[in-house]
Amino acid sequence: MTSRLTIAIQKSGRLSKESLALLKACGVKFSINDARLIAHSTSHNIDLLRVRDDDIPGLVMDGVVDLGLVGENVLEEARLEREATAMNANFVALRSLEFGHCRLSLAVPKEAQERGLAQLNGARIATTYPRLLQRYLQQQQIAARSVVLTGSVEVAPRAGLADAVCDLVSTGATLEANGLVETDVVFRSQAQLIQTAELSDPNKLALINQLLPRVDGVQLAKESKYIMLHAPKPRIDEVIALLPGAETPTLLPLSHTDQQVAVHMVSTETLFWETMEDLKALGCSSILVLPIEKMMG
Numbered sequence: 638m639t640s641r642l643t644i645a646i647q648k649s650g651r652l653s654k655e656s657l658a659l660l661k662a663c664g665v666k667f668s669i670n671d672a673r674l675i676a677h678s679t680s681h682n683i684d685l686l687r688v689r690d691d692d693i694p695g696l697v698m699d700g701v702v703d704l705g706l707v708g709e710n711v712l713e714e715a716r717l718e719r720e721a722t723a724m725n726a727n728f729v730a731l732r733s734l735e736f737g738h739c740r741l742s743l744a745v746p747k748e749a750q751e752r753g754l755a756q757l758n759g760a761r762i763a764t765t766y767p768r769l770l771q772r773y774l775q776q777q778q779i780a781a782r783s784v785v786l787t788g789s790v791e792v793a794p795r796a797g798l799a800d801a802v803c804d805l806v807s808t809g810a811t812l813e814a815n816g817l818v819e820t821d822v823v824f825r826s827q828a829q830l831i832q833t834a835e836l837s838d839p840n841k842l843a844l845i846n847q848l849l850p851r852v853d854g855v856q857l858a859k860e861s862k863y864i865m866l867h868a869p870k871p872r873i874d875e876v877i878a879l880l881p882g883a884e885t886p887t888l889l890p891l892s893h894t895d896q897q898v899a900v901h902m903v904s905t906e907t908l909f910w911e912t913m914e915d916l917k918a919l920g921c922s923s924i925l926v927l928p929i930e931k932m933m934g
């Protein structure tokens with residue numbers, strides 16, 4: 638029987654939707670039953686294990702699953718923890734996935750904002766990431782104690798459990814709602830695709846080799862746009878100079894006029910409204926910016 642590749646993703650949380658969307662965009666089909674831990678792919682020899690994100694690094698490092706999609710914050714914390722306790726902390730980082738962007742930051746109550754990092758000497762800092770926090774404090778030569786909480790870290794100072802927090806931040810809304818001010822970035826994170834270190838099954842390796850270019854293609858497509866416009870022939874050089882990354886645009890004749898040409902190109906940069914307005918001022922018309930679903934070089 639052909640072996641099945643197992644992939645661990647977060648069951649429900651900040652990474653779940655985009656993890657599933659990535660697999661789907663790679664052509665891996667699943668029918669998910671929310672109550673089930675395991676989902677079998679109907680298109681590939683792949684099983685999906687849906688777990689808490691904290692469990693994903695360990696499952697990959699112990700070889701229980703072949704691949705995992707997890708935030709670098711959780712991954713690096715687990716790696717430091719395992720290294721410190723002489724457990725296997727090996728894995729292979731395959732790809733950064735460009736979602737789940739956040740930062741682990743120190744934050745203090747608004748009233749204490751002016752006192753700087755030195756105020757943390759002797760302080761109690763609430764966090765879910767004690768290893769990442771201690772590494773940073775050591776680098777900054779600060780001696781503070783961590784209070785480990787697995788949730789609701791942001792309420793710890795108000796509850797009298799800590800003087801500061803070291804918590805995940807994205808927009809900053811959670812900190813603000815709790816009267817806290819971000820003072821230092823401890824670690825920057827995004828979702829990663831990781832693989833177990835000892836993988837020799839040729840069927841699994843073949844499947845991974847099929848998936849990786851698809852992951853790259855999905856990411857490239859996400860960052861790219863297809864731009865189409867009609868440009869006045871005499872001003873074509875000026876038009877091309879305005880377009881981001883337009884070294885090799887396609888120029889096509891238009892059926893109804895020889896005064897204008899159609900310009901088609903793929904750009905990995907955003908076409909800003911300002912540029913579109915400049916193009917219009919040069920005499921361009923029918924300017925379209927379209928999303929791209931898939932790309933392969």
Ligand SMILES: Nc1ncnc2c1ncn2[C@@H]1O[C@H](COP(=O)(O)OP(=O)(O)OP(=O)(O)O)[C@@H](O)[C@H]1O
Binds near residue numbers: 709738807
């Ligand atoms: N505000 C955010 N914006 C973007 N990404 C985030 C944000 N907060 C967290 N993340 C990323 O998503 C991961 C999962 O966050 P989530 O809040 O869903 O975790 P959780 O509550 O620990 O879930 P679980 O129940 O799986 O343990 C985090 O470890 C981090 O990498």
Ligand SMILES: O=P(O)(O)OC[C@H]1O[C@H](OP(=O)(O)OP(=O)(O)O)[C@H](O)[C@@H]1O
Binds near residue numbers: 789804807808811
């Ligand atoms: O800076 P912000 O945009 O406010 O995001 C930061 C918050 O997002 C995450 O929690 P989430 O909302 O996922 O809920 P949780 O605390 O229940 O995990 C994280 O733990 C922060 O609390």
Ligand SMILES: [Mg+2]
Binds near residue numbers: 689690691
């Ligand atoms: Mg978690």
